Amino acid sequence: MQYRSIVRIIGLLVMLFSLTMVPPALVAVIYKDGEGATFMQALVISLLIGLAAWYPNRHLKEELKAREGFLIVVLFWTVLGSIAAIPFLLSSQPDLSISNAFFEAFSALTTTGATVITGLEGLPKAILFYRHLLQWLGGMGIIVLAVAVLPMLGIGGMQLYRCETPGPVKDNKMTPRIAETAKALWYIYLALTLLCAGAYWLAGMSAFDALGHSFSTVSIGGFSSYDDSMGAFDSQLINTICVVFLLIAGVNFSLHFGAFSRRGINLRNYWCDAEVRVFLLFQLILTLICFMVLLDSGIYQSPEETLDYALFQAVSISTTAGFGTHSFSEWPLFLPVLLILSSFVGGCAGSTGGGMKVVRFVLLLLQGGRELKRLVHPRAMFSIRLNEKAVPDRVIDAVWGFFAAYALVFAICLVALMATGLDDITAFSATAACLNNLGPGLGSVASHYGDISDVAKWILVLAMLFGRLEIFTLLVLFTPAFWKS
Template sequence: MEYRTLFRIIGLLVILFSTTMLPPALIAVLYKDGEGIAFVQAFVISLTLGLLFWYPNRRAKAELRNREGFLVVVLFWTVLGSIGALPLMLSSEPNLGVTDAMFESFSALTTTGATVITGLDDLPKAILFYRHLLQWLGGMGIIVLAVAVLPMLGIGGMQLYRCETPGPVKDNKMTPRIAETAKALWYIYLTMTIACALAYYLAGMNSFDAIGHAFSTIAIGGFSSYDASMGHFDSPVINLICVVFLLLSAINFSLHFTAFSRRGINLSTYWRDAEVRMFLILQLALVVLVFLILMSNQIYDSPEAALDKALFQAVSISTTAGFATESFVAWPLFLPILLIFSSFVGGCAGSTGGGIKVVRITLLTMQGLRELKRLIHPRAMFSIRLNNKAVGDRVIDAVWGFFAAYSLVFVLIMVALLATGMDDITAFSATAASLNNLGPGLGDVASHYGDINSTAKWILVLGMLFGRLEIFTLLVLFTPAFWKN
């Protein structure tokens, strides 16, 4: 293990991340909210830590192997989440302790969107902007950004990229060079963010809210500047804009690149993709089901209001954003549980959404159907095809392995939460919300996580990391074989 090279890379990445403290400091000056000093102090501390990691190892430039790539990603997310908590601990508002600040920071960076803070309407603008910014950076993964920048400093990026990007197939690159791939992803990400912010602004948000909520929307994070979340604006137009950009952000970003390439715009690219078709069908079915149940129970005065609420809440929860226009927990029958279960599917691979991913659910379903056919025709040969291509058994095995690991981690986290004294509904939904990077849950965590015990918060932080790094990236570090030479 090339530890000196690892320290050098971590140092460079921390130095890069320290610059994220500066925009909130500027916001504090512009809005005169008095929290600028906290961000300046956090910048100095994080920059110093980065230099301490980097400078003694600045000449160590060994080539990264897969093992080092996994370790760098896990270490960086852990260090980044810890450093990201500094401004929240140093500021006078919200004046969080270590546990709550770490929870809030990791929740933002992993785009989980669970919060321990109440009274968001009265928080300093700098803190609100910082929470949005952390989600935006975590959405695409700051590692991918770093891969686009750090090759200039002598750091190869393929190992980092493969460990960071979500999905079962991680070797597909949109461009020949990995740095160019990362840049292409970020150009798409930035363009969508700007378009979303403009749409929010034209729909009636002020510039601060438009930018902040665009950050959280494109990252599929769910943080808002208000306790009422999107319900604060009480605008069907804003709700619809949010839905559109959540759906776009939950689609594989490589498809956006293909559809809007230099050869022209080709929207048929989306429908030709089997995963996107399945994703849109599932979204439509969920919205229709929620709408019909709300109408049959006469929850709202008009079909238009019911459709607005059903569309927004179904898409928000199923894409793992976690925005709300009202408390879906109060909805009738099985709707709250249904929406929580929809987050297990999540978005498409290669998107900013969480969950197991649509392509994995699709492949698992196809494999189940194939096994049923084999029972009827034991000697027949059946292949699984996706986008008119045969899917190799190695990929199917990897998907089953992921599902098994996901199930195991889910059970362990839920049992651990129950052991802290949490009730079963709260424990189940909190586990789902952390592993799927969803945010809101049921029971005691329906509105916020501030009232649960500290031990449970640390367990959920671990769950957020497992979910953001897609289980295996973190789980592999717990195997003895990983540490053997």
């Protein structure tokens, strides 16, 4: 294990990440909210930390292997999550403890969207913008941006990309070179963000709110500048825009790349993909269920208003964005529980959504169907096909292994939270919300996570990391075989 090379790379990443303190500092100057000094201090501190890690090891440029790649990815998220907490620790508004500052930072960077802060409307603009920015950077994975930049500094990136990219099949690349792939992803990501911000602005948001909420929408993060989240705007048009871009961001970004390539626009790529079809069908079914239950309960005055809230909340929760409306708590308990369970499915592989990913559930269902056929025809040979291609058994085995590991991590986190004194509904929903990178829960964490114990918060931070790194990338570090030379 090339430990000094790993420290060198982490130092470079920390120095690059320190530049994220500059935009909030500029926002502080524009709005004169007094937080400019906070972010400049954070910039200096993070630069010094990165320099201290990089400078003594600057001449070490060994080639990365798979094991180093896994360790760097895990250290990347843990170290950068810790660095991201510095402005929250230095700021007097909000005045956060160490546990709360780290929880907020990791929640933002992993696009979980759970918050310990109340009274968001009264916070400095720079702090609000910083929360949105962290989600935007974490949405695509800052590691992909780093892979596009670090090759110029003599660092190969393929191992990092394979450890970071979500989904069961990680060897597919959209372009021959990994740097080109990373750049293509970010161009698409940036274009979607600008389109979303423009749509929000035209729909009536202020420029600040439009940009910030576009960051949290395209990243499927869910942070808002208001305690009532999207409900603060009370606009069906804004809700619809949010739904559209959540659905776009919930689709595999490689399909976006293929649909808008140099050969022209080809939208058939979306409909030809089985995962996208299941994803959209799943959203439709959830919306219809919510609509019918809400219509029967008579909470809203008209069918149009009922459909607006049903569609928005179904898509927001099931894609793991976690945006809410002020009336969500008034719904029959059946619906919030159903939607939180839907977050286990999440978005498509290769999207900014959380959860286990749609393609894994599709493969699990297909495998279940194959086992039923084998019961009827024990000697027959059945293959699982996805997008008209046979899926290798090793992929099916990996999906089953992932599902088992996901269930195990969920059970451990759930029991650990209950051991801290949380009731069953709160513990279950908080575990699901953080492991699926969803955000809002039920019970004591329905509106925020500020009232739970510090121990519970650290357990949930670990759950966020497991969810963001898709279990295996972090779990492999706990195996003795990983550390054997």
